[in-house]
Amino acid sequence: MNIPMKPELEQILLSRKIQPTAMRLLVLEELSRVNMAVSLNELEASFDKADRVTLYRSLKTFRKHKLVHSIEDGSGSLKYALCEEDCECKPEELHAHFHCNKCNATFCLKDYHLPVSGLPRRFVLEEMNLVLKGLCDACSA
């Protein structure tokens, strides 16, 4: 995936009904660039000077408008990753994530969809969260 240019970024926000402010464009650009799931802290560290709360609220807004989804990978901090272009964050769009125990990176396994079966009677399934953990591509070499 190549990184979209400024006008494209703006278009992406607009298409999600998010006002394209300067900060939000930067956040979106960064999320596109890294192409993995990042925590609020990691995001903050990737800018010279940015207010943590503003980043937090940008991500919150993005998530509300289904531009990003969040992953609890067990590292202690929530991570955020860009959704696919036309994602509506429905159950069938859920996918697994891989968390590297060594470098702490977390990736979307977009093709690893979740098995929905074997649930006990009378339990109603609404969502699932599957995190695979181990060594990533780079760390297993």
Place this chain on the structure above:
Amino acid sequence: MNIPMKPELEQILLSRKIQPTAMRLLVLEELSRVNMAVSLNELEASFDKADRVTLYRSLKTFRKHKLVHSIEDGSGSLKYALCEEDCECKPEELHAHFHCNKCNATFCLKDYHLPVSGLPRRFVLEEMNLVLKGLCDACSA
């Protein structure tokens, strides 16, 4: 599962090489009684007077000796549940958990073992965490 009596509880701790102190016996008894995954806060609330840190360290000790396993269910607090009698917490003993979005309860799905396939090349799998979310038995009625 019925709740073990005092001497049995003591035996359980001893068999895991954990010194059976008064507090630890109480914690083990409570974990047996509730028969689900509980958070540190919930555990604390189930005693009239107990120090949070002592409970915390009891759970930590239990986990080290593989008497309990912990579950990150996305509720914001780690939960702990008793392991099966001869559990060694190996990958093949991993199971899924169910978290109720309404009552916040979390259960072990001991028979729901995890599918291990479809991982990208060069990724080394060490552990998995699968949490199903929805409405539990009681809440779906």
Place this chain on the structure above:
DNA sequence: TGTACTTTGCAACCCGGTTGCAGTTCTTGT
């Protein structure tokens, strides 16, 4: 251009988890 609404930055707070330390209890060797 004026006004209402949104976004931003800062400070402060919340809460789960964790550590330091001193006092107590328990284990072990004599």
Place this chain on the structure above:
DNA sequence: ACAAGAACTGCAACCGGGTTGCAAAGTACA
């Protein structure tokens, strides 16, 4: 039975991720 050492406990304080309140700055739109 006793002393020395190790393990456990309770309290206070800290830490870090996440969150909120509020006033200032920015933006949309009539």
